[in-house]
Amino acid sequence: MIDCEDKDGMEIRDERIGDTFVVTAKGRLDGGASAAFAEKVGALITSENPKLLIDLAGVDFVTSAGLRAVLVLVKKVKAAGGSFALCSVQEQVREVLDITGFTDMLRIHAARAEAISAMRG
Amino acid sequence: MNNPNAKILIVDDVPENRDLLLRRLTRLGFVHVDQAENGVQALAAIAAQSYDLVLLDIMMPELDGFGVLEALRRDGRINELPILVISALNEIEPVVRCIELGAADFIVKPFNPTLLRARVFSTLEKKALSDLTRDELRRKQLELNEARTLQLALVPPPFAGTIADRMLSIDVLLEPAKEVGGDVVDHFCIGDDMVVLALGDVSDKGAGAALMMARTHAMLRALTVRPDAADLFRAPERALAILNGALSAGNESCMFVTYLLASLEIATGKLVYVRAGHVPPFHCSRTGSIARLGGMGGPPLGLVENAVYQPHAIELAPGDRLLIVTDGFTEAHDPDNAIYGEGRVGAFFAGLMPSEEQPLERLAADVRAFEAGRPPFDDMAALLLSFEPAGTMLGAIRFEASTLPTPEAIAALIDRVIAFLDQHGVDARAAHHTALVLSEVLTNLATHGDCCDRPAKIAISAEPDKVTGEIIDSGPPFDPRLAPEPSLDVGIAERPIGGLGLFLVRKLCSNLEYARRNGENCMIFAISREGNRGDKKGH
Numbered sequence: 001m002i003d004c005e006d007k008d009g010m011e012i013r014d015e016r017i018g019d020t021f022v023v024t025a026k027g028r029l030d031g032g033a034s035a036a037f038a039e040k041v042g043a044l045i046t047s048e049n050p051k052l053l054i055d056l057a058g059v060d061f062v063t064s065a066g067l068r069a070v071l072v073l074v075k076k077v078k079a080a081g082g083s084f085a086l087c088s089v090q091e092q093v094r095e096v097l098d099i100t101g102f103t104d105m106l107r108i109h110a111a112r113a114e115a116i117s118a119m120r121g
Numbered sequence: 122m123n124n125p126n127a128k129i130l131i132v133d134d135v136p137e138n139r140d141l142l143l144r145r146l147t148r149l150g151f152v153h154v155d156q157a158e159n160g161v162q163a164l165a166a167i168a169a170q171s172y173d174l175v176l177l178d179i180m181m182p183e184l185d186g187f188g189v190l191e192a193l194r195r196d197g198r199i200n201e202l203p204i205l206v207i208s209a210l211n212e213i214e215p216v217v218r219c220i221e222l223g224a225a226d227f228i229v230k231p232f233n234p235t236l237l238r239a240r241v242f243s244t245l246e247k248k249a250l251s252d253l254t255r256d257e258l259r260r261k262q263l264e265l266n267e268a269r270t271l272q273l274a275l276v277p278p279p280f281a282g283t284i285a286d287r288m289l290s291i292d293v294l295l296e297p298a299k300e301v302g303g304d305v306v307d308h309f310c311i312g313d314d315m316v317v318l319a320l321g322d323v324s325d326k327g328a329g330a331a332l333m334m335a336r337t338h339a340m341l342r343a344l345t346v347r348p349d350a351a352d353l354f355r356a357p358e359r360a361l362a363i364l365n366g367a368l369s370a371g372n373e374s375c376m377f378v379t380y381l382l383a384s385l386e387i388a389t390g391k392l393v394y395v396r397a398g399h400v401p402p403f404h405c406s407r408t409g410s411i412a413r414l415g416g417m418g419g420p421p422l423g424l425v426e427n428a429v430y431q432p433h434a435i436e437l438a439p440g441d442r443l444l445i446v447t448d449g450f451t452e453a454h455d456p457d458n459a460i461y462g463e464g465r466v467g468a469f470f471a472g473l474m475p476s477e478e479q480p481l482e483r484l485a486a487d488v489r490a491f492e493a494g495r496p497p498f499d500d501m502a503a504l505l506l507s508f509e510p511a512g513t514m515l516g517a518i519r520f521e522a523s524t525l526p527t528p529e530a531i532a533a534l535i536d537r538v539i540a541f542l543d544q545h546g547v548d549a550r551a552a553h554h555t556a557l558v559l560s561e562v563l564t565n566l567a568t569h570g571d572c573c574d575r576p577a578k579i580a581i582s583a584e585p586d587k588v589t590g591e592i593i594d595s596g597p598p599f600d601p602r603l604a605p606e607p608s609l610d611v612g613i614a615e616r617p618i619g620g621l622g623l624f625l626v627r628k629l630c631s632n633l634e635y636a637r638r639n640g641e642n643c644m645i646f647a648i649s650r651e652g653n654r655g656d657k658k659g660h
Contacts, residue, residue, distance in 0.1 A: 030528070061556065061560075063561060064625055065564065067621050096557065
């Protein structure tokens with residue numbers, strides 16, 4: 001269980017719902033916060049076939065450094081045969097995902113409940 | 122020169138001595154003679170009113186003559202108030218000391234009437250002459266100060282605004298080397314679609330040059346009220362020929378004026394200029410390339426009565442700038458006799474951020490710093506025109522740091538930029554895009570090259586239809602437009618990590634320009650504001 005706020009104001013909280021790790025992030029996923037984010041969330045992936053859901057409801061700013069962190073996590077999950085999804089993405093963050101082609105590459109759910117039931121199935 | 126109204130103070134502790142001196146002075150015609158019994162009384166009297174002469178005994182109770190001299194020397198009054206020291210015939214050492222302390226002369230007791238008369242008169246005469254000189258200097262200084270104020274008032278204030286629906290800014294500077302000088306700078310509108318720019322340098326400095334400068338200025342302005350003013354300035358060679366004719370007639374001193382006259386037709390951007398012996402102006406295009414506007418126009422004004430002047434023309438594009446200076450900038454010397462040079466002026470011009478307001482002050486300060494305290498070489502005048510610089514600016518926020526910001530500092534800087542944009546009514550989307558572009562570029566600059574320990578300047582301006590940003594840093598060459606395009610349609614496994622930041626920057630900016638100038642990366646970007654983008658994606 002990680003529950004912390006680092007000096008850049010990025011808050012990360014995780015919980016386990018069924019067999020899915022749900023990570024709730026809050027703040028900015030930028031050059032100052034992304035490496036720590038990738039490391040902390042990456043540490044959750046220890047078993048085979050992990051299920052990782054990142055709830056971005058509280059994230060209003062994602063730079064290319066944040067996208068890199070997401071990409072690193074996705075690759076790690078896929079390598080372990082698991083599944084990865086994002087949910088509750090704010091509109092302005094969604095635009096960045098659109099422009100960079102991440103929308104087509106990732107599973108993105110509108111709300112957390114919908115995401116959890118989809119991943120359980 | 123015997124002035125009976127001279128005020129004299131006798132300082133002596135012996136009443137008989139004072140009486141004797143008083144009688145002698147009265148006999149010489151002086152009517153304002155005061156007395157003091159010791160040094161303390163003497164200083165009080167001197168503080169209470171101004172004297173023209175003090176006769177000062179040395180040995181006195183309370184405060185002696187040395188004490189009085191020392192007090193007057195300390196506050197500098199000794200330079201304006203002559204002291205005649207009274208001494209006994211046998212005491213030469215004390216007199217020497219008094220003279221060293223600043224006394225004007227001495228007389229010995231017992232007083233010889235002829236010697237006393239001669240010393241008093243000559244000391245008063247010297248005092249009267251030095252008063253006259255000082256008053257004259259003071260008066261001249263006052264007159265010169267007033268002349269300077271009047272001369273500086275001839276310079277119109279800088280302009281920033283819209284003419285004929287196009288944005289224009291003009292910065293002007295005039296700094297005479299002495300109180301007044303012979304440089305002239307002017308700008309004004311003719312009709313509602315033409316701006317006239319004028320800058321000149323009289324062949325001398327000081328008061329004579331100032332009169333010539335004022336004449337030139339007044340005659341040019343006189344042309345603006347003629348019914349054919351628009352035609353005259355549309356063909357500035359004609360205006361210049363009239364000016365030259367008037368200045369040449371009867372110009373026996375052969376004082377001349379190098380001059381540049383230009384008129385800008387706002388609607389088309391057509392600039393017609395005539396160079397009368399003046400150094401070519403600098404022209405800087407939006408992309409930062411510098412050129413000189415050469416082409417001889419004719420001789421300086423005032424030398425050849427029937428001189429014919431040749432006009433030259435260029436077309437200014439939006440973002441173009443024009444800098445005209447006099448040689449007070451370029452020929453300023455440092456203590457080792459090196460000159461400031463056109464290279465430095467050109468470098469200043471090329472490195473200008475379009476958002477900097479009235480930058481000529483900074484150029485003048487740089488020249489003064491270069492001269493390092495030496496007296497100014499010459500008068501300085503300059504005119505800077507920015508043609509459609511960056512749209513109508515609503516406001517700008519600037520950051521200047523000796524180092525590129527760290528990731529933490531970038532976050533703080535972005536907070537301030539977002540608050541600034543919000544304050545100027547910029548929509549959240551454009552503000553978010555601005556923040557993203559800034560974050561990506563600054564992060565890239567910090568990781569590009571060996572260290573972030575290099576100066577950086579950042580300016581963000583809010584305009585009605587867009588947000589513009591300028592980022593200047595002195596790191597290794599870095600063109601954000603040249604980063605390779607990442608492949609967005611490959612699967613996750615093949616997708617490379619990285620290359621996305623500058624891709625985002627290019628996607629988000631409606632305009633992105635880069636130039637390498639003077640060892641600096643100069644990047645200008647624009648972000649369209651809401652309502653001005655046709656490509657907004659729906660979700």
